[in-house]
Amino acid sequence: GDSVTQMEGPVTLSEEAFLTINCTYTATGYPSLFWYVQYPGEGLQLLLKATKADDKGSNKGFEATYRKETTSFHLEKGSVQVSDSAVYFCALSATGGFKTIFGAGTRLFVKA
Amino acid sequence: NAGVTQTPKFRVLKTGQSMTLLCAQDMNHEYMYWYRQDPGMGLRLIHYSVGEGTTAKGEVPDGYNVSRLKKQNFLLGLESAAPSQTSVYFCASTPTGGRNSPLHFGNGTRLTVT
Numbered sequence: 001g002d003s004v005t006q007m008e009g010p011v012t013l014s015e016e017a018f019l020t021i022n023c024t025y026t027a028t029g030y031p032s033l034f035w036y037v038q039y040p041g042e043g044l045q046l047l048l049k050a051t052k053a054d055d056k057g058s059n060k061g062f063e064a065t066y067r068k069e070t071t072s073f074h075l076e077k078g079s080v081q082v083s084d085s086a087v088y089f090c091a092l093s094a095t096g097g098f099k100t101i102f103g104a105g106t107r108l109f110v111k112a
Numbered sequence: 113n114a115g116v117t118q119t120p121k122f123r124v125l126k127t128g129q130s131m132t133l134l135c136a137q138d139m140n141h142e143y144m145y146w147y148r149q150d151p152g153m154g155l156r157l158i159h160y161s162v163g164e165g166t167t168a169k170g171e172v173p174d175g176y177n178v179s180r181l182k183k184q185n186f187l188l189g190l191e192s193a194a195p196s197q198t199s200v201y202f203c204a205s206t207p208t209g210g211r212n213s214p215l216h217f218g219n220g221t222r223l224t225v226t
Contacts, residue, residue, distance in 0.1 A: 032212050034214060043204075043218050043220050044155075046214040049214055051212050089154060089155070093211040093212070093213075099170070100157075100215055102155045103154050104152050104153060
């Protein structure tokens, strides 16, 4: 079945450091790919998405590119802030379906 | 602009007790979902609904029941709570079932079963 694998955390960075959180997937067909962010005590909210190969999703300085050849959707940000501390979830929604499959989540801590 | 609202925010139950979690959305979305979130496991789909009056099982439905009597509300019931149901529960909605529609989440209910 479909699945999402993302790097284990926690990831601890200093402010202004470069961030990469790896995400790979397996799916039949052509899924849409998402990154969601969860701040402490809140629900998940959409960070960015990409719906076809080579699409780049971006928002709030975060970017991720849909790589079909490597089945990956890695999240990057050039300069993290303390306010970026949160849990990040990679997810896919498969072709012809509406069920979203989530990765286990990666907790990010950013130190001032 | 409430979006998806879940009540209650916290609850503690004893084993064998029952309870209902309420989810309400004001976005006129057709699809609604209940997920549970456990450490290291991401979110897993419990039940979902593709419209008023419909429900279907997700990945981990055992021990839960749901109802969607009104389009805006989706209820999750635990008839006889067990410690394995200690979790954070999230309700979500989407306007349609298309794969491009992102989920809109509530803020969650933290349930502890002792």
